[in-house]
Amino acid sequence: MGRSEMNPTNFKKISVFSVAIFLFLTLIGDCSSVFASAKIATVQKVSGTAMVFRQGQTLTATVGLEILENDSLRTGPNGSMGVVFIDDTLLSLGPGSVLVIEKFLFAPRQGKFSFVLRMIKGTAAYLSGLISRLAPEAAYFETPTASIGIRGTKFVVKIEGEPKR
């Protein structure tokens, strides 16, 4: 009795504690993007209803609003919006569109580039910026049906957005 190292209640405490630490760490891990967020784009044109979804919040898109990695952009039935990324990529959405900015990394000093957009539905126009010029293998436009690799260019897409398999 009293030998604390072997005390089962202590053991329990320790394991509860370590589980708590583990949960806390995974939470931090998951949220690290919150702390690391920096502006990656700016809204430059808006007409009708357009919104930005960020970490469960809904922001009304207005000219000058800063866009962060993992934001999703949405337009209403009469809405449209255009954003300029910090690498000079131009992206615009037509009405009834949903697009998620999954990854954006523009670090020319480190030679690191990554750009992944995921279009859920609607229409979009895209004009390549520096990422797809300097590292074409790093720029992707994903849709529910296809993966579009971009080699420095301009294109438009229409995504039906019906569940397709």
Added chain:
Amino acid sequence: MRSLKIIFIVWILIFFLAGCSSKRDFVAPSHANRDLIVLLPDPDGKVGTIHIATKGGSQILDKPGYVVEVEDIHKLPNVPRPIEEKEMRDVFGPALSAQPDPPSRFISFLLFFENDTTKLTHESKNLMAEILGTIKSRKSNEVFLVGHTDLVGPEGYNNALSSRRANYVRDLLVSSGIKLNTLFVSYYGKARPLVSTKDEVPEPRNRRVEVIVR
């Protein structure tokens, strides 16, 4: 032995047909339900390439005004066809008119080299003055120098050659007063030809350094 063979074949056939029919139920495509991807020329007239891949295969789109349709993630994307102006306007008009028009975007130049050297062609020597002027007038502190070669010779040799070309341009700019820490050098050897050719084909337009000025 023979009956075993027949049973085996019948079994395979049943399996195959069952597989097919279930797949058919699975897909049920509707013609209106197609995703569209249309290639357009850049504002400066240049045309790039896009690569459209599904689980069914991939398609390369390199002609402006052509559209690729994707019906289903398991099907090969359709062969590119020209898109009609009306369809283009009706479907993409709003998205295109929402395209931002930033006050300034990067501008790029191509410098060409003599075969297997870091010697600029005559025309490219003359272009250097314009490049310098652009860097200075924009007060740019981000200039990217990207070296390339044609497809003649081994990869390692061409990587080194493309690096020498890009660094040669960097040194030229530095000697003309551009700060070294504003210049970003990268090189790709024979990996990214401007004009695609077969291996070992000499092509002057691939012996180049792209200069991108922000």
